[in-house]
Amino acid sequence: MQMLLMMLxxxxxxYAGMAGLSLAMPRHYSQLNSAKLSAGYSHLLRLVSIALxxxxxxxxxxxxxxxxxxxVWLGLLSVAAVLWVGLLAYWPRFAAAxxxxxxxxxxxxxxxxxxx
Amino acid sequence: MKQTIAVNNEPGRFRQAMAWLHTWGGLVASWALFAIFLTGTIGVFDDAITHWMNPERAMVGEFDPQTNTQQQRLVAVTKAEAYLRDIAPQSHLWRIRLPSEADPAIGLSWEDENEEFQQARLDPVSGKLLTQQQERETQGGHHFVHMHFEFHAGTAGIWLVGFFTMIMLVALVSGIIIHKRIFKDFFTFRPGKGQRSWLDAHNASSVLSLPFQLMIAYTGLIVFVTVYMPVGVIANYDHPRTFFAEVFNQPEHRPETGIEAEVYPVTELFEKAEALMEKPASFISVEHPGDSSAVAKVFGLFEKEKNTGRLLFLSSGQVILDAVTGELLHIEAPDVFDKSNAFAAQRIMRTLHFANFGGYTVRWIYFILGMAGTIMMATGAILFMVKRRQRSLNEFGVQTPKVYRAIEVLNISAISGLMVACIAFFWVNRLLPLEVADRAGWEIKLFFFIWLGSLLHAALRPASRAWIEQLAGFAALSLLLPIVNWLTTGQHLFHYFAQGDWSNVGFELTVLLFGVLGIFTIKILKRKQQKTIKEVSRVYKPKSESA
Structure with a gap:
């Protein structure tokens, strides 16, 4: 049980980190938001994501x-990125929320x- | 000469050359690699699949390792020994596997007079051969593993898989070189945009799982390193057995002498070995029984918990005894690793490849990333045709349409056809009568026949129809599998839930999920085709009106 919880x-x-890294890119930010991504906000997103x-x-x-x-962590990074990219393509708002x-x-x- | 150097120095030219390599090398290997990847990914759960494919096995008896006594083990070995002495006195090899949690029966295998391997399974209580009603004869999940590393073709298959794995490594590296915007497009997937989407899917599935893909291809080669690179052994050792003795840190394999000698009672050898290791054993083999060179190897029980979270597995303990005199030849203490560093490196890579170092957690990670690799192969092969369907590149002159058609047909049967064959394999397991001779062999033969049938179907139908029909077949077979299981064995999802048989619950839910994914894929393909038809009719309308 503890294993399952820790892995989740x-x-x-x-997942959150990968999402943040991609949203720090103007192309993906615009998939969610019509406002322009400012350089400062992009940097902040990137920092927070790396921390995550x-x-x-x-x-x-x-x-x-x-x-x-x-x-295992390297595997999880890939799994999370695949999940994020799949969700972002079809349900961007749900993916980001x-x-x-x-x-x-x-x-x-x-x-x-x-x-x- | 000068000219070639100038050409080679142009980065654009280099990238073009790599693109050519990636396209054609990738295409030729993609059909085989898709098969290697799909079956390997399914094979991650080989034990769970074997469990589902043996619905009667649970009725053979429960095995509880906690209450297992030495007396029970010795009785099992005695029964196995009696059976082998009776049926295969002139064998080169006997192997006895004791009942375990995964399999409550006594497993026997031996080499017969024709040097072919035979198998039998005994009831742990009565010592009698299990009947087909007690246990269906099946390869189970091992079928997928064997497809994965040898296409069921022995050493030739291992070489073929190695050859294609090398192409995969070449394709991965050349793919990285020709991908101009690897970071810019890192998270990019734009669905519903035709060729663009196929390229996105190909890029995303490979880039996001790249560490895994590089690791799995390389470690796959290392698993068979002495097969693929035999020259080092040949050059330095008189005989491979000397090399293996050194690597395994064990006495050399004894060749047959041709002098007859009575086998030492196997049960006594087993008991002696357990005493020497000071732990229970689970497996014993006798090489050359009946010959004066006979040797018995006894393996200690593999304790999963001790090796979970380890890449370098510790020895479970092993004792090698002279099977004529009963004399001790070698003992490998349990819970240590006493072999060379080079061998340790090979073992670690093997563990990484086999995904058996972290239970179901790690297996699921491998399954998902293996599927990403499978998608990478499929989208790569499909992309090749999507690019050329719109505008022929005329690579083969007047023959181009014929070559394209052949590639399309191969794409369909290699991708959707194999998917159908894999799921149909489970149907065959449930529908093939239990009494059929060589039943396990027939399951695999039918798997190949169905795959071949998909090739025929793809060749006879227009490509767009063939894709949809085969995917529909796949989806239907997946969604109906639990029902067939219920009709043939009386077992079903709720039954597994109630029993707490999570392995079978997971199996059936995963199959259902893939059925649903199949339906989604068909929907996407249909929508796309309707769009194309609309576009085509829009273009041709004015013409037909004017005519």
Missing amino acids: LGTALC LVFSLWPVISMWGVVVGIV KALILAFIGLASCIILWLS
Whole structure:
């Protein structure tokens, strides 16, 4: 059970991170929003996304150890990116809303688990 | 000479050359690679598939490793030994696998007088041969694994798969070179835009899963490194067995002497080995029984938990005994790895390829990324034709339309035809009568016949119809599979739910999901075709009116 939860947590953070990285690109930002993406906002998105991806390492490594953890994490990154690209193409608003929710849930659970 | 150097220095020319390599190399290999990828991806769940394909197996008996005693194991070995001494006294090899959680029967295999492998399975309680009513004869999920690495063609198949895997590595690297906007298009997939969408799908599926694709192709080659690169062994060792003895850190394989000698009681060898390892054993083999060179190898029970989360598996323990005198020849202690670093590197890559280091979590990751690779192969092959359907590139002069037609037919049967054959394989498992001789062999033969049938169908029908008809066949076979299972075995999804048989629940739900995906694909293809028909009729209308 703990394995399943931690893996879901890792996938959620990877998904949110990948979503953020792609939305920091004008082409994908415009799929959601008619407003123009400002350079500052793009930088911020990119920073937050990279932070999310780094965070996503923690649940995976805590489950698998460093060596296998990194292997599994690389797999999760790809899986999350494939999921994101598929959803963005057909349901962009749903995909982005999901990314936002998962980012919050992911970070919140990380903090709770870390404190407890 | 000067000219060629100048040409080679032009980056545009280099990219063009790589594009040619990627297009044609990719096309020729894509049909085989699609098969390797699809069956390999399905094969990730080989045990779960074998479980579903053996609905009677659960009735043979439950096996509980916790209550398993040495007495029970010794009784099982005695029964197996009696059977083998009776049926195969003149064998080169006996193998006995004890009941396990995955399989409650005693599994036997041996080489007969014609040096062919035979198998039998015994009831763990009575020691009698299991009847077809107790257990259907099937290759199960191993069929997919064997398709994946050897096309059911032995060493020749292993070489073929290796050849195509090398082309895959070439295609991956050349693909990276010709992809001009790998980062700009990183997350790009624009559906409903014809050729553009196929290219997007091809790029996205390969770029997003690139680390996995490179890893799986390379480690796949490394699994068979001594097959693909035998020269190093030939040049440095008098005999491959010397090499393998060194690699495995074990005494050399003893060749047959031709001198008859009575086999030492196998049960006693087994008991002795367990005492030496200080742990339960699960497998014993006897090489050259009846010959004075006979050797017994006893393998300790593989403890999954000890190796979960490890890439380098620890030894489960192994004892090698002289099977004539019973004398100890070698002992490999359990829970250590006592072999060379080079061998450790090979083992780690093998584990990475086999996806058996992290339970279902890792298997699902491999399944999804394997499907991404399968999509990469399919979209690549389809893209080749989509590009040329609109405007012929005339590569083959007057023969071009014929070559294109042949490629289209091969595309259809290699992609949708194989999908149909894979799902039909499960139907065959349920519908083929249990009494058929060599039933497992027939399952595989029918798999190939159905695949061949799809080639015939593709050749006889117009391409756009053939795609849709085969995909419809795939979707129907997938969606109806649980019903066929219910009609033939009386087992169904709710039954599995109630029993807590999550492996079978997962199997049937996954099959249903693929049926639904098949229907979606048909819908997309139909919408696209209607659009094309509209466009064509719009173009031709004025003409017909004026005529």
